[in-house]
Amino acid sequence: MSAYFLQQLLNGLMLGSLYALIAIGFSMIYGIVRLINFAHGDLLMVGAFTTLGLAATGLVPWWAIAFLVLITGALSGIAIERVAIRPMRGAPQVTGFIATLAVSVVIENGGLILLSGQPRTFLFPEIMRSRVTVGPASVAAVDLVIIGSTLLLCVLLLLFVRGTRLGRAMRALADNLLAARLMGIDVDRTIMAAFAIGSAFAAFAGLLWGGRFGQIDPLIGFAPGLKAFVACVIGGVGSIGGAVLGGYLLGLAEVMFVGMLPPVYSGYRDAFVFATLILVLLLMPNGLLGRPEEDRA
């Protein structure tokens, strides 16, 4: 394996990790309430600015920042569910979509008013920015942290949904709403938990995104949110495994298109991304791991 290819592979895995972290929430939430939460990408911004604010104090150690970002994300997700999703339950699906779109507009513009549109810089500590050699390639330590922490969170999530009572209730609710209610599952509480976990992951992606790319602004969540949505559709909406797979495929494809094709084409990377989406959906309309779903209000 050439050093160049390995380098690109690591870049792709890094980007794919970030997409996967966001896509997981899209999929978990869709699986349970059959609704795409358009405000989901904005949680990336919430996470990034929470990190910036906490890091600026200089008092909070990084492990505590990571923990607090997860908590902030979870609370934001719960708030979004309470304000915009729960009141729309039973309404036509379109109403819910528009409600989440409104939440997204409010968060982004609220951010612009409170934080200004001026991009801000935040940096991870020195050690995260140092270079590490992996075989013939050399990567920033932060890239390995992104890949490693994503894998860790995915494993924890897998253990949670497979092995705990609440996790099983979530899967049951996604599988069959009527039956879940007949088992005595508290639907409201379970939906809230799904929003909390999915949103915590997206906020954590915000911390990583800011630290990796160095600059953040209130609209930072839009593009990654859209890409993660694509990842989630490629993998099969509603499937957590599909979201992770879609995230990595998209990250790798994006980096490989840019890295392997002649430089003239690099401006078209997003065009390639969406062409991949169209191709996958033409061949597999439910995504790679998705199942055909019934409608649910």
Next chain:
Amino acid sequence: MLTLAELEVRRGATRVLRGIDLEVRRGEIVALIGANGAGKTTTLHAISGLLPVQAGRILLDSEEGEPLRLDRMPATEVVARGVIQCPEGRQLFAGLTVLENLLLGAYRRSDREEVKRDLARMAELFPVLGERRGQNAGSLSGGEQMMLAIARALMARPRLLLLDEPSLGLAPQMVDRIFETILALNREGVTMLLVEQNALAALEIAHRAYVLETGRIVRSGPGSALLDDPRVRAAYLGLGT
């Protein structure tokens, strides 16, 4: 054990139940029969707390004396009181394993050791479920799925089991087996309210039965008496008078 009094339920603008009275006593199998759209499933959904009740009451005897108002309880509470529904069309968690389906049946229970014992009991009662515990519920045959649906409901240790159309879509042989199982469970002390379109089979095993027509109870009495009732014979059993 369970009393419905003057129960009225709407679905949208339609009054589906127009004031029905019904009683299930401890240890009984009570059948509720009627044509499609008469309101049988609506009755069970109202008891389970899935539909709001417009008027009337649903009362469940309780050990503390005062009967409980099920019509004022959310579905989670109804299940916690031991009123368990085995729904029409089975409604399994198709993408989850047989074992997970059974564990979800015991969702409101916290007595882990007893849950384990009940899992072993289900494997005895329905050996095929024990063999296929790791398989997805959606991959079982229709009859096996029905057994799983019943076993899942039993995992909740029902005081009262609401069975909605257990024979629907099953081969005749399998229908016999399911009704045998229902009788055996009843002998072990499970009280049941059985909704069926297969009126003949239901009346044969029921202690008492009610006939529902467009939201009203039009006949009631011992199962055997209804089997001899000329109107019931003509309308529901497809037999001459």
